[in-house]
Amino acid sequence: MNEQVRPLGVALLGCGVVGSQVARLLLEDARDIGARVGAPLRLVGIAVRRADREREGLPAELFTTDAESLIARDDVDLVVEVIGGLEPARTWILQALNAGKSVVTANKALLAEDGQTLVAAADERGVDLYFEAAVAGAIPIIRPMRDSLVGDQVTRVMGIVNGTTNFILDKMHTAGAGFAETLSEAQALGYAEADPTADVEGYDAAAKAAILATLAFHTRVTLGDVYREGISDVSRADIAAAEAMGMVVKLLAICELEEDEDGTRRVSVRVHPAMLPVRHPLASVGGAFNAVFVETKSAGQLMFYGQGAGGAPTASAVLGDLVTVARHRVSGGRGARSAVYNELPIAPIGDVITSFHIALEVEDTVGVLAKVAQVLADHHVSIMTMRQEDANGTARLVLGTHAARNADVEATVDELVAIPEVFEVSSLMRVEGR
Ligand SMILES: NC(=O)c1ccc[n+]([C@@H]2O[C@H](COP(=O)([O-])OP(=O)(O)OC[C@H]3O[C@@H](n4cnc5c(N)ncnc54)[C@H](O)[C@@H]3O)[C@@H](O)[C@H]2O)c1
Ligand SMILES: N[C@@H](CCO)C(=O)O
């Protein structure tokens, strides 16, 4: 390497699960990273909440509690944000971009809420904003969507994009494990968000869905546009019902481009638990692994698979971005500008068409099945499969529907629970990939 090349200075904001791994790898692999960039990358400082804490393997003199002064330093060219949350992350990223420094972030929550403001600031100053780590951890998915597939037309994205909930659901299936203990395990392994409600209630997956849909359909999709259900209502009955039908329960993020016969286009973006047949490629994605299934007009189907959470895997994606934006500095350019040029409306969840699994606990008397079938027919919900299990004077009716409007199924269920012989809906879940 040419010894005359000026080192590029890196400011790291945050030193938690991801940040500590980014710092470690930057120091450990400095020689290789510098050779790949074409200039040495120098870790100039790390902004933390408490600078007096000892952090193994990291020199104490790097730490500061004054993030703004660190970002402003003349010898800082690149800023990595891995503190998470909306503020002060947004203010600090904007400070860096406005000062002409490229930014790498893993912050899906902020990108899904206000990514447009950050992208506009980066475009305005002609610097890079890269965020591979924000969706599906180590898996290259942002750059394939932004670069490799940018000449194609993405029509659908379906993925498992939250490691924590996949870890929990997997344990519910394989070990019959309880929810609380499995969540604690996921937290100890560094998969969960600072507030794990973001994982469990689907906010994290919804943020990632918003980012993916924005890139896929070149239209602005924010967290508020995403229909969201988490996994806290997934019961043992749901898991057992899925297994009895040769399916597994997964938390899915689904982004679809809909086109009417008259050419009117809409986007539907949703996150919810769903049953998937065990033969479906996403069904075998276990533990904290993630996978994203992409369908396009010309390429057809593609699948991306790998570690979706955890310190080192996420740091891999951060460093990949850091080397890339550093290379742009060395060569004097930047990555492509954002290509969000559509203004597509968002389809309400009621209009979305999916199959459902419905299990009803009913009185075992003459005519109940006929009443149930009539309610479905009244709402244009077509039955695909029907099974009855008997138990001590009550019966369980297990129905599989053909694809139906979600609003029609919701109205159907409201009416079914009002039938006196129907005691309860013991399991209700969408079915995908059948
Ligand atoms: N952990 C993962 O598997 C993973 C994967 C992909 C993306 N992410 C994202 O990466 C980011 C970081 O996640 P994490 O798991 O490392 O979180 P973490 O909670 O382990 O680390 C965040 C660090 O930032 C520090 N911090 C918070 N506010 C600060 C402030 N005002 N000033 C200085 N430091 C501050 C915290 O003290 C903590 O050390 C988040 O945006 C998260 O969503 C995490
Ligand atoms: N909490 C997130 C981290 C990766 O984005 C997850 O479990 O997937």
Ligand code: NA
């Ligand atoms: Na990624």
